[in-house]
Amino acid sequence: MDDCIFCKIVSKEIPSDLIYENKGAMAFLDVSPLSEGHTLVIPKKHFERSHEMDIETWKDISDALDVVSKLLVGKMGVRNYNILQNNGRDAGQEVMHVHFHIIPKTKTEGLEIKWNSKKKDTKSTAKLLTE
Numbered sequence: 001m002d003d004c005i006f007c008k009i010v011s012k013e014i015p016s017d018l019i020y021e022n023k024g025a026m027a028f029l030d031v032s033p034l035s036e037g038h039t040l041v042i043p044k045k046h047f048e049r050s051h052e053m054d055i056e057t058w059k060d061i062s063d064a065l066d067v068v069s070k071l072l073v074g075k076m077g078v079r080n081y082n083i084l085q086n087n088g089r090d091a092g093q094e095v096m097h098v099h100f101h102i103i104p105k106t107k108t109e110g111l112e113i114k115w116n117s118k119k120k121d122t123k124s125t126a127k128l129l130t131e
């Protein structure tokens with residue numbers, strides 16, 4: 001993808017604060033962090049949404065999420081954190097290249113969550129998804 005900012009980070013056309021990389025994924029600091037240590041984990045190959053990724057890429061992404069989480073915990077003393085991934089503009093995705101946020105949470109910094117729970121008939125949804 002020629003005009004994708006994260007593809008340019010992968011190709012080193014745009015600099016980043018690289019924390020970790022493996023064959024198919026890389027992790028670098030978010031340029032506008034919600035808290036210190038806010039890191040993005042991305043596939044090196046361009047995928048727009050996570051369901052498009054192949055299983056090998058998922059494995060490399062999981063490895064990077066595991067390694068970076070442990071770095072944040074081990075080296076920065078992070079105790080609470082969120083892992084978040086947005087698919088599609090209405091779900092809050094601004095950069096259309098899959099990325100997972102790892103966001104340390106403190107009393108004053110990090111992700112704000114508003115959970116709009118609704119009463120729904122879950123049985124019919126389960127039927128739809130499993131039949």
Ligand code: AMP
Pocket residue numbers: 005014016029030031032033040086092093094095096
């Ligand atoms: P999202 O809203 O989930 O698409 O998040 C996009 C994230 O990418 C935001 O948190 C931005 O701060 C971050 N971001 C955008 N450009 C860069 C960049 N060049 N380097 C690091 N992070 C970036």
Ligand code: ZN
Pocket residue numbers: 001004005006007008045046047096097
């Ligand atoms: Zn891209």
